[in-house]
């Protein structure tokens with residue numbers, strides 16, 4: 001049975017979903033103020049493995065990951081770039097989508113944008129005002145943290161000892177119209193030049209915490225199974241989400257899961273780092289599946305310190321799996337249907353997604369498969385290959401899928417390169433330099449490209465591997 005570490009109780013709990021056979025997950029997604037660094041995609045990969053494992057275990061999974069498309073940084077950076085805020089947000093949302101896709105994260109069931117859910121936010125604020133948990137003040141709307149006795153329980157903090165500081169100065173600060181310096185903004189009154197939405201308390205824009213409560217319950221209902229995010233979101237973001245939703249009378253999340261950071265120099269990767277760690281740059285140096293292997297290989301609750309050496313090691317480990325796949329397919333002449341996972345793999349995954357042990361099980365089967373190859377034992381090779389494919393599928397690193405994806409992606413590139421060579425060959429033949437023409441054809445053959453002369457000109461195909 002699957003056990004998950006629940007941050008709220010600080011314990012491993014058996015996963016018992018609200019509705020048998022179904023699993024609902026809300027993951028705090030990106031604030032789309034810049035394109036993603038590799039560190040920003042870790043939670044995407046970790047929670048992709050969770051959804052894949054739940055689906056494999058027979059659950060019908062509804063997975064939400066939101067997009068925060070309005071915030072102070074989006075406003076500031078879009079103004080600096082001379083673009084409307086929505087153009088800036090759309091461009092960076094596309095960069096995140098590309099990165100998730102490139103690293104093999106399955107698309108969420110729904111991916112709502114904050115600015116499309118102001119109606120739900122107004123409803124939630126009204127409920128909080130009606131129940132005495134929130135109050136309007138000079139066009140802002142604040143949450144009264146003293147009205148919610150459980151405030152601080154997720155992050156295990158006592159309100160009286162809590163330092164009045166938080167994200168973007170929302171908590172504390174010098175705003176005199178708060179009842180308590182720890183009260184946080186649900187809604188911010190408009191400032192000149194900023195985008196606004198109308199509310200009964202005046203025009204303004206949403207606070208980040210309110211967005212997630214409103215979107216989670218809009219799509220998953222008043223109560224749902226798992227709420228996830230990076231460890232840095234426990235306080236204040238998730239604490240505030242609980243205060244909002246539970247304060248308004250919703251059951252909200254039943255399990256809280258948090259992934260640790262990918263650090264650099266011991267610090268969380270920030271968007272102010274240089275470009276070298278952008279996903280677009282990383283995948284020039286390592287293949288996407290290697291990056292995926294690297295991000296998924298550590299336990300999701302373990303901190304990872306970024307290093308090129310560690311990425312090289314991950315790539316080498318993946319090559320061992322890929323190499324077995326290629327040799328096994330060549331030997332058996334077919335890709336078998338996905339087979340049975342070994343018991344160690346399933347046990348590791350059920351133990352709070354123990355990917356490190358699960359990967360060790362994959363590598364054990366690869367070693368057994370390599371021995372079977374050496375012995376020429378076709379049945380054993382097929383069995384090992386089928387098992388490896390099933391296990392790697394759950395981790396999003398199935399070499400068969402990545403092989404297909406890569407070959408189709410590269411076909412236009414290979415075609416363009418072969419055309420260049422073929423034009424040179426045609427030119428050599430035109431000047432009757434047959435030695436040069438044959439040399440080009442031989443070199444292509446060595447690279448696995450077979451050239452055939454047809455009445456309509458040369459045609460090329462890839463030699464079967």
Ligand SMILES: [Zn+2]
Nearest residue numbers: 028029212237
């Ligand atoms: Zn959130």
